[in-house]
Amino acid sequence: MDYKKISDEVSQKVLSYHEDNSGWKPAKSTKDLIVSWKPSNEYSGNIYRGEGIIEEVPEKVIAFMYIDEHRNKWDKSLKYYSILEHIDQDTVICQTITHSYGMGLISAREFVDLVHIRRYDGGVVTTNCISIDYEKCPVDSSNIRGFNYPTGYICSPLPENPAHSKLVVYIQPELGGLLPRSVVESALPSNVINLITGAREGIKKIFPRRKLNYL
Numbered sequence: 001m002d003y004k005k006i007s008d009e010v011s012q013k014v015l016s017y018h019e020d021n022s023g024w025k026p027a028k029s030t031k032d033l034i035v036s037w038k039p040s041n042e043y044s045g046n047i048y049r050g051e052g053i054i055e056e057v058p059e060k061v062i063a064f065m066y067i068d069e070h071r072n073k074w075d076k077s078l079k080y081y082s083i084l085e086h087i088d089q090d091t092v093i094c095q096t097i098t099h100s101y102g103m104g105l106i107s108a109r110e111f112v113d114l115v116h117i118r119r120y121d122g123g124v125v126t127t128n129c130i131s132i133d134y135e136k137c138p139v140d141s142s143n144i145r146g147f148n149y150p151t152g153y154i155c156s157p158l159p160e161n162p163a164h165s166k167l168v169v170y171i172q173p174e175l176g177g178l179l180p181r182s183v184v185e186s187a188l189p190s191n192v193i194n195l196i197t198g199a200r201e202g203i204k205k206i207f208p209r210r211k212l213n214y215l
Helices: 003-019 058-066 068-074 181-205 209-214
Strands: 025-029 034-039 046-054 078-088 091-098 109-120 124-131 151-158 161-171
Touching (some): 003 124, 025 181, 058 068, 058 151, 058 161, 068 078
Antiparallel strands (some): 034 046, 091 109, 109 124, 124 151
16 A cells, blocks of 8 residues: 555645635534534545644644544543554554444444644644555454544644744544444534643643643
8 A cells, every 4th residue: 555645645635625615604612612514525424624723833743643642531422542553653544443433323343544744834734644455454343443534633833933833734534334423423513622622731731831842
């Protein structure tokens, strides 16, 4: 499998989502988080965009969100998360198993994803992710295997306060199984809000800023 080619393609797609502000509709919001959606060009569901501010610089936010040592401590939506293989210093293969959500309407799902970290001018750091077939982690009958279409986090320094970041999350998961699409779409905006809220609280409580210097 050509991981470099896949990484380049998914990075370009995530960047294109970020550059296209047309067609987004509000889905859910809190006092400081916004989730919007529009029909996906990749599959029959929607793509969701979540936006919020995190009190840390982008490089540290992104490391905190994808390194398994950290992710397992703050992301309460996950039953299990592990980096299965390091392809290079900026590319890994991860396995994720979620808890059930939507008040039990959506059972646990497993994803195996290629995750690529990419940096752009201006201190912008991104994750770029897509599900892959990985022979070392075949489909297991004990879990429902889902599929993440191009997904990512884009983290940019705030112009008015470069020590803080704007985090924008893009997700478009195909959960598999026999779930009605309406059930899936009603649950996903809350998942995005919980993801950003969990990361923000985790950075503050679990790893104070003085302890993030080693990342």
